[in-house]
Amino acid sequence: xxxxxxxxxxxxxxxxxxxxxxxxxxxxxxxxxxxxxxxxxxxxxxxxxxxxxxxxxxxxxxxxxxxxxxxxxxxxxxxxxxxxxxxxxxxxxxxxxxxxxxxxxxxxxxxxxxxxxxxxxxxxxxxxxxxxxxxxxxxxxxxxxxxxxxxxxxxxxxxxxxxxxxxxxxxxxxxxxxxxxxxxxxxxxxxxxxxxxxxxxxxxxxxxxxxxxxxxxxxxxxxxxxxxxxxxxxxxxxxxxxxxxxxxxxxxxxxxxxxxxxxxxxxxxxxxxxxxxxxxxxxxxxxxxxxxxxxxxxxxxxxxxxxxxxxxxxxxxxxxxxxxxxxxxxxxxxxxxxxxxxxxxxxxxxxxxxxxxxxxxxxxxxxxxxxxxxxxxxxxxxxxxxxxxxxxxxxxxxxxxxxxxxxxxxxxxxxxxxxxxxxxxxxxxxxxxxxxxxxxxxxxxxxxxxxxxxxxxxxxxxxxxxxxxxxxxxxxxxxxxxxxxxxxxxxxxxxxxxxxxxxxxxxxxxxxxxxxxxxxxxxxxxxxxxxxxxxxxxxxxxxxxxxxxxxxxxxxxxxxxxxxxxxxxxxxxxxxxxxxxxxxxxxxxxxxxxxxxxxxxxxxxxxxxxxxxxxxxxxxxxxxxxxxxxxxxxxxxxxxxxxxxxxxxxxxxxxxxxxxxxxxxxxxxxxxxxxxxxxxxxxxxxxxxxxxxxxxxxxxxxxxxxxxxxxxxxxxxxxxxxxxxxxxxxxxxxxxxxxxxxxxxxxxxxxxxxxxxxxxxxxxxxxxxxxxxxxxxxxxxxxxxxxxxxxxxxxxxxxxxxxxxxxxxxxxxxxxxxxxxx
Numbered sequence: 010x011x012x013x014x015x016x017x018x019x020x021x022x023x024x025x026x027x028x029x030x031x032x033x034x035x036x037x038x039x040x041x042x043x044x045x046x047x048x049x050x051x052x053x054x055x056x057x058x059x060x061x062x063x064x065x066x067x068x069x070x071x072x073x074x075x076x077x078x079x080x081x082x083x084x085x086x087x088x089x090x091x092x093x094x095x096x097x098x099x100x101x102x103x104x105x106x107x108x109x110x111x112x113x114x115x116x117x118x119x120x121x122x123x124x125x126x127x128x129x130x131x132x133x134x135x136x137x138x139x140x141x142x143x144x145x146x147x148x149x150x151x152x153x154x155x156x157x158x159x160x161x162x163x164x165x166x167x168x169x170x171x172x173x174x175x176x177x178x179x180x181x182x183x184x185x186x187x188x189x190x191x192x193x194x195x196x197x198x199x200x201x202x203x204x205x206x207x208x209x210x211x212x213x214x215x216x217x218x219x220x221x222x223x224x225x226x227x228x229x230x231x232x233x234x235x236x237x238x239x240x241x242x243x244x245x246x247x248x249x250x251x252x253x254x255x256x257x258x259x260x261x262x263x264x265x266x267x268x269x270x271x272x273x274x275x276x277x278x279x280x281x282x283x284x285x286x287x288x289x290x291x292x293x294x295x296x297x298x299x300x301x302x303x304x305x306x307x308x309x310x311x312x313x314x315x316x317x318x319x320x321x322x323x324x325x326x327x328x329x330x331x332x333x334x335x336x337x338x339x340x341x342x343x344x345x346x347x348x349x350x351x352x353x354x355x356x357x358x359x360x361x362x363x364x365x366x367x368x369x370x371x372x373x374x375x376x377x378x379x380x381x382x383x384x385x386x387x388x389x390x391x392x393x394x395x396x397x398x399x400x401x402x403x404x405x406x407x408x409x410x411x412x413x414x415x416x417x418x419x420x421x422x423x424x425x426x427x428x429x430x431x432x433x434x435x436x437x438x439x440x441x442x443x444x445x446x447x448x449x450x451x452x453x454x455x456x457x458x459x460x461x462x463x464x465x466x467x468x469x470x471x472x473x474x475x476x477x478x479x480x481x482x483x484x485x486x487x488x489x490x491x492x493x494x495x496x497x498x499x500x501x502x503x504x505x506x507x508x509x510x511x512x513x514x515x516x517x518x519x520x521x522x523x524x525x526x527x528x529x530x531x532x533x534x535x536x537x538x539x540x541x542x543x544x545x546x547x548x549x550x551x552x553x554x555x556x557x558x559x560x561x562x563x564x565x566x567x568x569x570x571x572x573x574x575x576x577x578x579x580x581x582x583x584x585x586x587x588x589x590x591x592x593x594x595x596x597x598x599x600x601x602x603x604x605x606x607x608x609x610x611x612x613x614x615x616x617x618x619x620x621x622x623x624x625x626x627x628x629x630x631x632x633x634x635x636x637x638x639x640x641x642x643x644x645x646x647x648x649x650x651x652x653x654x655x656x657x658x659x660x661x662x663x664x665x666x667x668x669x670x671x672x673x674x675x676x677x678x679x680x681x682x683x684x685x686x687x688x689x690x691x692x693x694x695x696x697x698x699x700x701x702x703x704x705x706x707x708x709x710x711x712x713x714x715x716x717x718x719x720x721x722x723x724x725x726x727x728x729x730x731x732x733x734x735x736x737x738x739x740x741x742x743x744x745x746x747x748x749x750x751x752x753x754x755x756x757x758x759x760x761x762x763x764x765x766x767x768x769x770x771x772x773x774x775x776x777x778x779x780x781x782x783x784x785x786x787x788x789x790x791x792x793x794x795x796x797x798x799x800x801x802x803x804x805x806x807x808x809x810x811x812x813x814x815x816x817x818x819x820x821x822x823x824x825x826x827x828x829x830x831x
Contacts (some may be wrong), residue, residue: 061134064092069724069745074104075138077146081105085724085743086137089116094128094137094229101304103729104139105147108156119145154238157705157732159208161737163654165665167201171646175413178639195220201664208735210234210667215780228367230260234667236704236734241272241356243734250319251360253405255381255422256397256467257297257323263362268383271734273356280325281311282341283515283532285548285562287579287586288332288606289617289634295326297467307602308577308588309564310534310548324469324497332615333636339530339552340519342457342497347458355384364399375400377466387414401429402466417444428464431471435463449507454500461522468493495520495816510537510545528554542568558582571595585609597688598623625679625690625697627658652698654737659698663687668732671739672710673697674717676746681716688713704734712742718818722747749788749822754779754798754808756829763800768808771795786822798829 057348065088067070076080084103087095095116098108105695111117119126123145127137147156175193196219196405203212213231218224232247243252245638251258252267282294286306296303296319304313308331318325325341361378381395390411408422420441441455501515512535518525529552536546544566551559560684564577575590588606595601599622606615616635621628627649634642650665651658663686673695674680680691684699685708691697702708710728717723724743732738761783768776768785770793777785779798796808810827817823 021309039750047313064088065130065132067092067096071135073134073136074410075136076104076106077139077141082727084211084727087116092130092132094130102731103727105729106139106141106145107147136356152684155624156731156734157238157733158738159733159736160750161654162204162206163652163669163737164204165202165653165669166651167664168198168650169200169648169664170196170198171644172196173259173642175640175642177641193221205667205669205735205737208235208733210735212667230345234735236269238269238272238705238733241269243267243269248365249360249362251267251379253358253381255393255395255408255424256379256404257467258360258377258379258397259297259467260299260365261360261362261377262365263360264362265358265362267358268356269705271703273354280316280318280341280646282316282325282327283310284327284329284339285532285579286329286331286552286564287560287581288588288615289604291330293328295328295329297323301325307590308579308586308604308606309562310546318505323465326677332617332634337558340517342455342499342517348672355382357382358395377402381406386411397466399466402464403427404466415444418442424463424464426463428462428468430469431464433462433464437463450502450507451504452500452502455498457494457497459494459496461495473616482667493522495522510535526554528552528557535767580598583610623662623687625692626662628662650698650700654739656739657694659692659696661689661698661700663689663700665698668702668704670699670708670710670730670732670737671696672699672728673739673741674712675741675744677717677721677744679716681713682742683709683711683713685709690716702730702732702736702738704732704736707731710740718743720747720749720816720818723747747789748816749786750792750812750825751784751822752808752810752825752827753782753784754827754829755783756798756800756803757806757831762798766798766800769797769799773797796827 017497035667067088067090069085069087071083071085073083074086084100084456086100089095096119097113097117098111101108101117106119109117109119109122112736119128119139121140123142125142126145127138127140130136131138173195175191175195177191196217199214199215200217201212201214203210205211211233214229216227216229228248230248230250232245234243234245236243243266245267246254246263248259248260248262249265251265261480282292284292286292288308290306290308292302292304292306292311292313293300294313294316299319301318302313302316316325324343327339327341329337331337357380359378359380361376363376366372366374376817377396377397377399379395381393383391383393386392386409390409393406393408393410396407397406404424404426406422406424408420410418410420410438412418418441419540420439422439424437425434426437437457437459438533439455439457441453443451443453445451497517497519501513501514501516503511503513505511512533514533515531517530518527530550532548532550534548536544538544545564547559547561547563549559551557558581560579560581562577562579564575566573566575571593573590573592575592577588577590579586579588586606586608588604590602590604592602593600597778599620601618601620604617606617607613607614614635614637616633618633620631622630627647630644630646632642632644632646634644636642648662648664650661650663652661652665652669652671653659654671656671656673666686672682672684672689672691674682674691674697675695677695678691678693680695680697681688682691682697682699684701685699685703686699689697689699699708699710708730710730712723712726714723714726722745724745726742728740728742730738730740754768756762762779763783764779764781766779768779770791776794776796777787779785792812798806798808806829808827808829810825812825813823
């Protein structure tokens with residue numbers, strides 16, 4: 010039922026209230042003079058319909074719900090033939106009201122479940138006001154386990170593929186002899202296959218690379234997983250990374266149990282990486298030799314936040330691979346990882362299995378078992394401890410973390426290890442602190458110390474030397490204990506200068522046991538955004554040690570509508586790069602970037618162009634790069650996912666997560682739905698995939714109404730979902746194919762119908778009232794009925810017009826001229 014129909018109904022009531030004399034009042038009911046109704050050619054049934062005042066028309070109406078004083082988004086709710094609210098459990102879910110057991114085809118009686126509840130209907134303002142007791146309203150952060158949707162079956166395939174073709178002219182080669190040119194083809198893919206069944210999650214991920222005929226294949230993980238909600242625990246079995254914990258461990262073939270953080274309701278943690286790219290570069294982040302993240306970044310400073318780590322103890326090795334192939338590396342200490350202090354219940358983690366020995370030259374082998382516990386120490390402190398047992402290796406660790414009301418966060422950790430492989434034992438300690446100082450300044454610092462006998466399980470067996478002094482270049486005889494950190498320190502601050510912008514500074518120091526001595530790294534940056542969106546930034550970093558170098562990068566970006574034009578300059582040692590960039594977002598799906606750089610050494614020029622597009626089924630990227638006069642690189646990338654469900658084979662431009670859903674807009678293709686992972690668009694059958702849902706949380710699916718044909722109405726444009734991990738759910742947006750028409754009525758003598766004349770059907774049921782210009786607005790089934798015009802003092806006549814066979818989907822309503830025939 011459309012809003013216009015409701016408005017016309019209310020208008021008719023007001024019209025009748027003005028022209029008819031109410032003759033009796035009883036319990037706020039109104040009786041109209043039946044004689045007057047008959048004299049004006051109106052049905053006496055109107056007296057019964059409007060007796061109790063304004064009301065919602067039977068059917069679905071768009072209203073604004075108000076729950077305990079809080080106004081919510083507009084919803085399509087159902088009203089019965091008496092104009093009373095008729096709710097079902099799907100409506101309760103949208104309204105954040107706890108479900109009530111009820112037959113599907115019957116209306117839920119809220120007052121019988123909650124006698125103190127009150128329901129106020131306001132048809133004039135299209136509002137429904139519900140006043141409910143607190144126990145009736147869902148707590149989104151503490152839902153009962155039974156409130157989450159479970160089950161579902163689907164298979165999936167995720168892919169992230171990149172193809173590159175490089176053409177480099179050989180030295181001394183000219184254009185007439187291209188057969189001697191160097192042509193290098195590269196193909197890289199990361200794929201994941203698996204399926205979900207009855208909340209079980211089966212996944213296998215692998216990577217493949219082929220460069221000029223040289224191929225590599227790595228199997229990253231394969232596991233079966235299921236959440237045990239009653240224990241707030243996740244069970245995994247297979248080739249897995251040991252989750253969380255306080256130890257640095259390799260992958261194992263075995264089984265592990267870890268807390269379901271979504272049920273424990275912890276804040277997220279993770280690692281942050283900051284650096285500077287001199288050109289468009291690739292950044293690779295590794296932990297314990299395993300690549301945990303890889304991305305492309307534009308030239309200039311970059312920041313990668315909330316990176317998922319394998320554990321909280323191993324440092325991150327970051328490589329910045331520039332466009333000319335040069336690589337810079339630096340370390341992000343594990344002590345800088347973000348921690349959380351909000352857990353207010355005890356949880357346990359445990360794993361047992363055989364260590365993964367693939368590509369392992371460090372002597373890490375055999376079986377292992379680990380057990381750890383995390384428990385609240387007070388309302389603002391958390392204690393973690395654990396033990397690890399492996400063949401010829403034992404370790405125990407304890408950690409205390411706290412967050413004070415002042416914002417000061419402190420953490421201290423102590424790890425003791427006994428390594429029988431190398432006949433050593435040792436201790437590692439770590440402390441970290443961070444604190445906001447006022448509203449503008451934030452400071453943080455951390456330190457990690459260990460003695461020469463400390464070893465992680467992943468360190469394996471030392472490679473002994475014979476008579477070589479530590480620090481010599483004979484890698485085969487280099488003693489590993491001298492290639493280890495003795496201490497690591499880092500400190501940083503960020504300060505907002507108000508109108509002058511903001512600055513940040515950081516320092517880190519690493520000291521080795523051998524003759525490599527101490528290396529320091531400093532970074533600093535300043536940025537400012539001016540009126541109109543113009544932004545300026547300057548960043549610098551400096552390293553000491555054998556490969557010491559300094560880098561300075563300055564950038565300016567100026568917006569021109571959807572364009573951004575930038576200029577930048579970077580300097581490394583005696584080499585200077587100057588560049589200009591152009592970026593434009595054509596629409597929400599397509600953007601491109603162009604850049605050109607000039608190097609002071611040899612006047613080397615570099616040109617880049619990249620195009621990125623999100624289609625209904627995949628994300629595509631095209632790239633071209635020209636380095637100097639002799640090297641051209643072409644690239645093509647594709648990312649997305651495919652799922653096979655009961656609805657068929659469906660494609661999505663995003664990687665499918667462990668919990669996902671299928672959404673449907675019946676009969677509408679290319680309809681847009683906003684999901685937690687981004688916007689998706691329906692296929693020709695009206696289906697799309699929400700590739701990631703918030704497990705044990707709230708997920709909103711919002712229908713973008715402007716993407717619908719104009720002749721489609723929706724009952725409810727928002728679906729609010731609460732799902733269990735591993736579930737595959739489906740949601741349907743109720744749509745109605747509406748036909749609307751504005752009809753101008755001419756009487757038998759050729760004049761326009763009079764304002765206030767009434768239009769009924771052939772059974773004398775009231776439909777609408779004629780407007781001031783002789784028009785009426787009719788919808789759907791009304792257009793197919795035999796229409797009768799009733800005019801005061803005039804005989805009834807039949808309204809005749811020819812309805813088009815099909816409506817125009819691009820028009821909100823049709824227009825017709827009708828002739829009234831006696």
